[in-house]
Amino acid sequence: MAVAATQTWPEDALRLNAICPYYxxxxxxxxxxxxxxxxxxxxxxxPFCGRGTTLYAARLAGLPSVGIDINPVAVAIAQAKLTQVTPAAVVRLARQILSSGFQGEVPEGEFWQWCYEGETLREIVTLREKLLALNTPTAAMLRAVLLGVLHGPRNKRLPSYLSNQMPRTYASKPAYAVKFWKARGMEPVRIPALDVIARRVDRLLKSAPLAQGGRVYLGDSVETLRGLGRKFDLVVTSPPYYGMRTYVADQWLRSWFLGGPPEVPYSSSGQIARQPNQEAFIQALADVWDATARRCYQGARLAIRFGALPSARTDPERLVLNSIRQAGAGWTVKEVRPAGTSPKRARQAEQFGKAGSAIDEIDVIAELIGSPS
Ligand SMILES: C[S@@+](CC[C@H](N)C(=O)[O-])C[C@H]1O[C@@H](n2cnc3c(N)ncnc32)[C@H](O)[C@@H]1O
Incomplete structure (x- = not known):
C-alpha cells in the first residue's frame, strides 16, 4: 500500500502519535x-522503537508492526500507538479506579508537596497503583495518557497537565523545581485528574485510525529479536545517537509513574548509547543488524536515521556503515543521504534543544540481499 506524507492526513488522525513527548x-x-x-x-x-513513531506510521498505512525498546517509558507510550479503545472506555476505567478509594503510597518530600496539590497527588498515586496491576488495552491507553499529562505548563484556560509549572518534554530535577516554584510563590492548584484525562482522551482518540495489530516488547533488541517468530519486510529505526546522553534521568517522573522510585535514577543499564567506546558501540549496532536480518525476508528494506554529536568527534556515516559491514548479515547499502527536514516538523534532535542544535543526521537505506553468516 502506498502511503503519503503527514500533510495528506487530517490533523485529528495524527493526534494519538503525539500522546506523550519522548526524547x-x-x-x-x-x-x-x-x-x-x-x-x-x-x-x-x-528494534529501537522509542515512543512508537514507526508503529503509528504502520497503523496509518494499515499494516501490523512490532517495536522493541529497553526503556519502560518508551514502551508504555509505544503501546498506545497499537491500541484500539474508545475514549469512553478509558474514562470509565479512570473513574472506576478513582471511585474505588485511595490506594498506594504518597511519596514524601518538598518536591511532591510543591509539584502536585494534595488531592491531585492522591489521585495520581491511586491511578499509578491500580495501573501497575492492569494489563488490558484500556489500561495501556490510560497509562500512556497519564504519562502525557503528568507534567507540563500551567495555562490560563482549562488545565491540560496535572503538575505545577514544568516542561512537558522532561521532568525538572526536584531541587531546581522547588526553588523555581518557591521563588515565584507558585503553589500547586487542585486539578481533577478525571477532567484532564477526559479532555485529553477525547482529543487523542476521536479520529484515530483503526489499529492493525502487532506488539511492543520491553527489552534489549538483540535478545528480543532472537525470540520472535514472525518475519518482517520493512525495518525503520533510529538507534541512540552516538555521544548523546540517554535522557533516562530526564524522564524520572514518568518512570516513577510506571513503578520506579520517587527520585531521579542515574542508571541507564542496557542502553546502547552507554557503550564504553566507539568500537563497542559499532559492535553493539552490528549485533542488532545481524539479529534483524535473521528476522527479515530476502529483499527487506532497512532504513536507519542516525546522528552523532559534534562533541563526540566522529562521523555518523562512517559509524553506521561500519556497523552494517561488521554485521556481515546480508544488508547491502543502497543509499546514504542527509536526513530530510520535514517542512512542518523540526528535526529529531532539535526537539531537545540543549543537545540537538548542531547534530549531523543521516539516513541510510539498505536491502537484504544474502543471508547472515
Ligand atoms: C533515538 S531513540 C528512538 C526514537 C524513536 N524513533 C521515536 O520516534 O520515538 C532510541 C531508542 O533506543 C532505545 N534503546 C537503547 N538501547 C537499546 C537496546 N539495547 N535495546 C532496545 N532499545 C534500546 C532507547 O531507549 C531509545 O528509546
Whole structure:
C-alpha cells in the first residue's frame, strides 16, 4: 500500500502519535516515506522503537508492526500507538479506579508537596497503583495518557497537565523545581485528574485510525529479536545517537509513574548509547543488524536515521556503515543521504534543544540481499 506524507492526513488522525513527548523521536514523515518506498511491505519492525513513531506510521498505512525498546517509558507510550479503545472506555476505567478509594503510597518530600496539590497527588498515586496491576488495552491507553499529562505548563484556560509549572518534554530535577516554584510563590492548584484525562482522551482518540495489530516488547533488541517468530519486510529505526546522553534521568517522573522510585535514577543499564567506546558501540549496532536480518525476508528494506554529536568527534556515516559491514548479515547499502527536514516538523534532535542544535543526521537505506553468516 502506498502511503503519503503527514500533510495528506487530517490533523485529528495524527493526534494519538503525539500522546506523550519522548526524547529524540523522529518525525512521522520518515517512516511514512519508507512505507511509500516499499509498497509491498506487510509487517514492519522498529528494534529501537522509542515512543512508537514507526508503529503509528504502520497503523496509518494499515499494516501490523512490532517495536522493541529497553526503556519502560518508551514502551508504555509505544503501546498506545497499537491500541484500539474508545475514549469512553478509558474514562470509565479512570473513574472506576478513582471511585474505588485511595490506594498506594504518597511519596514524601518538598518536591511532591510543591509539584502536585494534595488531592491531585492522591489521585495520581491511586491511578499509578491500580495501573501497575492492569494489563488490558484500556489500561495501556490510560497509562500512556497519564504519562502525557503528568507534567507540563500551567495555562490560563482549562488545565491540560496535572503538575505545577514544568516542561512537558522532561521532568525538572526536584531541587531546581522547588526553588523555581518557591521563588515565584507558585503553589500547586487542585486539578481533577478525571477532567484532564477526559479532555485529553477525547482529543487523542476521536479520529484515530483503526489499529492493525502487532506488539511492543520491553527489552534489549538483540535478545528480543532472537525470540520472535514472525518475519518482517520493512525495518525503520533510529538507534541512540552516538555521544548523546540517554535522557533516562530526564524522564524520572514518568518512570516513577510506571513503578520506579520517587527520585531521579542515574542508571541507564542496557542502553546502547552507554557503550564504553566507539568500537563497542559499532559492535553493539552490528549485533542488532545481524539479529534483524535473521528476522527479515530476502529483499527487506532497512532504513536507519542516525546522528552523532559534534562533541563526540566522529562521523555518523562512517559509524553506521561500519556497523552494517561488521554485521556481515546480508544488508547491502543502497543509499546514504542527509536526513530530510520535514517542512512542518523540526528535526529529531532539535526537539531537545540543549543537545540537538548542531547534530549531523543521516539516513541510510539498505536491502537484504544474502543471508547472515
Ligand atoms: C533515538 S531513540 C528512538 C526514537 C524513536 N524513533 C521515536 O520516534 O520515538 C532510541 C531508542 O533506543 C532505545 N534503546 C537503547 N538501547 C537499546 C537496546 N539495547 N535495546 C532496545 N532499545 C534500546 C532507547 O531507549 C531509545 O528509546
Amino acid at each position: 529524540t523521536m523522529f518525525p512521522l514523515d520518515f517512516p511514512l516515506q519508507q512505507l511509500s518506498a516499499k509498497p509491498d511491505a506487510t509487517r514492519i519492525l522498529d
